[in-house]
Every structure is written in structure tokens, then in C-alpha cells.
Amino acid sequence: MTERAEGLRNVIVSDSKLSHVDGEAGQLIYRGYPIEELAEKVSFEEAAYLLWHGYLPTKVDLQDLKASFRLTRPLEDPMKKVLRTLPKGAQPMSLLRTAVSAAGLLDQKADRANENVTLEVCERMTAKAASIVAAQWRLRIDEDIIEPHAKLDHAANFLYMLNGVEPTELQAKVFDVCLVLHMDHGFNASTFAGRVTASTLSDIYSSVTTAIGTLRGRLHGGANTAVMEMLQEIERPERAEAYVKDLLAKKQRVMGFGHAVYKVIDPRAVILRRLARELADSSGQTKWIDMCDTIENVMTQEKGICCNVDFYSGPVYHMLGIHSLLFTPIFAMSRIVGYTAHILEQYRNNKIIRPKCQYVGDVDRTFVPIKER
């Protein structure tokens, strides 16, 4: 009998040259570079180029990528019309999923965007995803869509399109690092789901739509919104310990903790914790990070479980003035680089993904005609 792997844990489905997660050592690399070094030294654009091409860009390569983003960042009228037609109070991940799917309909070449997919499509989808997330939010709060800034880079441009004001240097830098940290993570659930769709030689828009639908869940990308909702419910640092102990006593999960691969702390959480502290110190809003400290201590003592990327990204985004409903769409607009890089990799060396299940249903039943049932 074939060996069983619940949740596909530890099953190697195929080779990948994109990123590697070492869950025992708490290490993450993109194309051979440790995440700590990338977070410190490269921008979103450089990291995206690295994932797509396999090597770091030269100055000229980087200028070209920025120019391509600049050119494709503005939303065309049909997409704005789609966004205006969708229910503005809908869940932002549902809106993003629908908008990416609609982008496939609006792209004349989408049906051919499978094996022949080019990096141009990946760049376009990445640039547009940020504009879509910002535009949806503006419509939700009954404000006009803000056209992209002509000069700002990707991270700062998103904050600009969201708020209509240029972010400070610290805000832009912190947000840029957040985007780099979320870009790729091996065969996580949504990336794998996207690769499954690509493995049927479906088009890239369908594959990314699948991935976004998968990221939405609370056990995956949806956890960062849930973390912030928990912190807002706790309200004051002195209430954090009792709140978490109560959740554990009721056998409930504490969002932002535990991981399917990491057995030690998620290296991205270490970087985000430092950024959260920096933002808290600069803004004087220390209560969120104080609550996080307490919750981490309780979780270590009571369960021996470490936090993951979603634990500190929540308070970081909150301190950047971003609403918690946008946390998962922001995760998606960064991870779309990883999705598209994985989809290209899948197309290049494809085998349709088709695991088996163990049939545990009835056998040998006697058929009863409808008039006798």
C-alpha cells in the first residue's frame, strides 16, 4: 500500500530553485540568499527580479523593471469599472481574487498565457495587484481612486495610492521590508494550489486566482488579520496574559503561532519583531508590541510554540495606518511574485499534479430502484 502523508507533510512533490525553508534551523533563503540579508539589503523590486530571474539585477536591469512597473501600475478604465461594480463592502480578499480573475478576462492574451507565459505578464500582474488593492480600499471608504505616483517605488507607491500622501522614509522602508519577507515560502498551501492549477496547463491568471483564494483562509494568510483583531480585543497589555491563557484553556488556537514547517521561531517574525519595535518607538504606540511580548512569553511557557510571520506583521501594518482588512491582500500582492515565479517553474518542467486518496467509503452496495427507495 502507498505510504500515507496527512496534509502532504514532508512529501517532496517536485524540485524548485526558488526558495528553501529549513524548519529545524529556522532559516529561509530566496535563490541562495538568506532572508535576513535580503531584508536588510534589497528592495521589493530587486527581490522580485531575483526570484523571477535567479540572479540579482544590475543597475540597468533594476531601472528596466521599475520602468515596467511604472508603465503597468495605472489601472485601465475597464478594470476600474469592474472594481466600481463589485460590492464595495465585500471581503477584500474576495475582491482581489475576483479582480485578478477579471484581469485575465480583460487581457486579450490571457488564454495563451500558459506555457508561453513571459516575465512581462508576471511584472504586469505584480504592479497591478498593488493598484487594485489600493483602489478597492479607496472605493470602500467612499474616496476617489488615487493614480500612482510617477516617482515612488513599489512599496511607497502602494502607501501613496492608499492614503494620498507620501509615506515617511521609515514607513516606506518598513513596508518595503515587509513585502520582501512575504514574497516566497517554498511549497506553502497557496503556492502549491497555484502550481496545481498551472500543472493542468491552465493560464497564469487562473493559477494566481486559485492561489489567492487559498491564501485567504485563517490558517494561512488570513492569520495576520485575526492577530490584529485579537490584539484589539485584548485592548490593554495587562489583559494579554489572562486572555491567551483563557484561549488555551478552551483549546483554541492563538493566531500567529505555530507553523507547518518551522519547529523554531520563523526567521521573518524575528525581523518583523524588530521593525515593530522601531515603529513603536518612533510613534510612541508601544501597547501593541508590549501585548505581543506578553503573548509570546505565555505561548513559550505554556505550549512551547513560537510565533510565525503573521504575528508581528499585524501590528506593523496597524502602526503604518493600514486597516486590518487589508493585511491579507497585502500579503497576496507581495506573494504574487512567488506565485508567478513558481507558475513559470511549473510550466517549464511540468507534470500534472495528481495525488491519490485512500477510499474509505462503502463497497458492494445493492442498488435500489427509485420507486422502491
Ligand SMILES: CC(C)(COP(=O)(O)OP(=O)(O)OC[C@H]1O[C@@H](n2cnc3c(N)ncnc32)[C@H](O)[C@@H]1OP(=O)(O)O)[C@@H](O)C(=O)NCCC(=O)NCCS
Ligand atoms: C499553522 C498551523 C495551521 C500549522 O498546523 P499543523 O502543523 O498542522 O500543527 P497542528 O495543527 O498539528 O498542531 C500541533 C499541536 O500544536 C498546537 N498548536 C498549533 N498551533 C497552535 C496555535 N496557534 N495555538 C495553540 N495551539 C497550537 C495544536 O493544538 C496541536 O496540539 P495537540 O497536539 O496537543 O493537539 C497551526 O499552527 C495554526 O493553526 N496556527 C494558527 C494560524 C496561523 O497563525 N497561521 C499562519 C501560519 S504562517
